[in-house]
Amino acid sequence: MSSNYRNFRNNVPWLILFLEAVFIVLFYFLSSDDGAPISSIYPAFQDVNQMVIFGLGFFLTFLKRYGFSSTGFNLLIIALGVQCFMLIEGLLVFFLLSENEDSLTRITKATMSMTSVVISTGAVLGKANPVQLILMTVVEIIVFRMSRWINTTFLEVPGDIGMMHVHLFGAYFGLAVSSRFSEPSPRSEKNASTPKSDLLSMLGTLFLWVFWPSFNSVLVVQEKSKAICNTYFALAVSAVTSFVLSVLTTKDGKFRMTHIHHAVLAGGVAVGYTAKSIEYPWIAMILGLLAGVIAILGSYCIQRCFNPALKIHDTSGVHFIFGLPGVLGALAQVVLFLINNWPTLPSLGYLVTIGIGAFCLTISAALITGLITGFILNLKLFKTTPVSKYFEDQFYWEFPHLAVGF
Template structure:
């Protein structure tokens, strides 16, 4: 029954081989674009650009940094809620995001930005944002698997996830010409179904053996709120980061701000009404409050009107909270899908809502059709890709934990041990108190 979780060879090997591969591929393919290269001055002169401020850097850098915070602190801390998996939550998020952004620059570059003259990918700040976006889909998928996979499996999940993302994104944005500035479909729907399918393939029938570790403690819930709030606050930047300069970015911010505010209220309402005593559940507050941002991803730039945004947030907050209440337990029991963070409720359903909203509000019947087609592409890539990658991750070579050791940082981390001398000298200390012997 005991599994070998020693990753002393495999993790360093994967990290080194892949990082060296990145260096070689970057050496062959990646260069600065005309706005980040010293040729910028000539470019300015040639194009008669009057000021350095017209460098795309100044349009997008503040949004980029906000997105960057969402990826590393937002997703990272949102996954610290488990009582003994905070290291793994924030730490593995850090690892796979740092790898994923490099691979995303290459994959997205090959599909979207390959210069036909010299076969180089020219990168600037918009590429950095897109790389962060791409990685977000893999971090969403991690949410379904949190606590049940090894870091090596996560690296594999990310390698294939980024690859699938780049293809899917190419089909949706370049072939179908669909709009999806904030990625309701491309990022959230794809990422969620990718992760859920992997989790379904990796189903653990005896996961209840680690049930005692599947909950939070008081302070881990407060840590998770750091993640929630940075995601919530910066979501307007997420949905506007690559929107059109000028009114496009401006409108995307307003729409997202309103949708998020609205979903907070319906989340609190449903959370309270669902308990006998009206008590609120931190799981809902940490997650479903964000549904408005997800659901506004496709239509963020559209003239959806301020009250339209409120309605989107209103509905998605309700749907997402109901998901945590009824769907997650149903999926676990009936569909054999174990979804640690409830990504189906936070990303899959609101993402699909976002895709539908986009299809409805897109101008013209044809556009609406292409938007709907895009949604199906995202779902299909998630399901098929997840099944394939799940199959690979099922091989018994990746060092994943036994069912009884899931959700335990002790498997992959040196966890600090309490010093008993310290305790006995400070008997009144608040963190290191004792259990009455019965």
């Protein structure tokens, strides 16, 4: 065990210092002070920042022995990932002569893009060590930004809709990476929650629920009010649906916290693609209802059939919390576009193909690069965490009050 601790101590600090030094040097050459006013977007940026750091950080604290790592590593990878994203944006501006946005808008997009990485870490939560998480962050943020660039440049997907692919990319990238990690023992006591850890996780869920309308509307230029209202209605219905299905699907007819935790956000994920274009609230409400149903029923089917067959262990259930509602939202966008533009039939088929191709490209890029990344991360070079130390804070954090054991 002592050798593992020495390796951890020798690798992590130097990797972080190396990346930070590279970031500082590159910022010196690529960044500029635009001096743009910030009053219009700063409140929404605050909401998104709280979602990603506080909301998602506590959202992942449901494991009873992995709370320090869930919140601490989340902050670490977000701080590094945002800097990495800003550099990628600077390189795109420099080499491709793309539009140079003000710094706060770019930081907001970087923070939103990091949602993809945090979702992916949920799939390997408790299994990946800090070195693996940092490398996964750098790779994923680069690939996600490039997939967005392809969608917006060649498929002409609007920038705000392209950002909503963050849920799809994060879920399927994380699943692909997770497939390369060893599965934990099904009898492991550490891969479980306690009432206290479930309560902390639900606190993060509530923060995400409250601020999700800002996430779906922050990049919307026109119809921002419509995007906010439709997101709220979809979230409200998915929350109500989660309570209904929780009672109906439990043997004792009681609410189950894991069901609420899984499904209340599904409506916000699904409506993200169409929030600004839905004309009537009842459409958003139907979308929230379907998303809630998919999240809860999907958890039963995926955990019992899909994951065991493919030998995938999805620690946080990102597939049915973010992945399946994201697929629903992408398909709903195509269907609503088809209905609203039916008179323009000659060009409609091409536009529908473009819409379907955009989210298929996102999923394909996530799966392929996720598999490659998972294979690389499990090389001995990166000191793979032994299965016996999965889901355990004490492998990384100091607990002075514990003499022995945990």
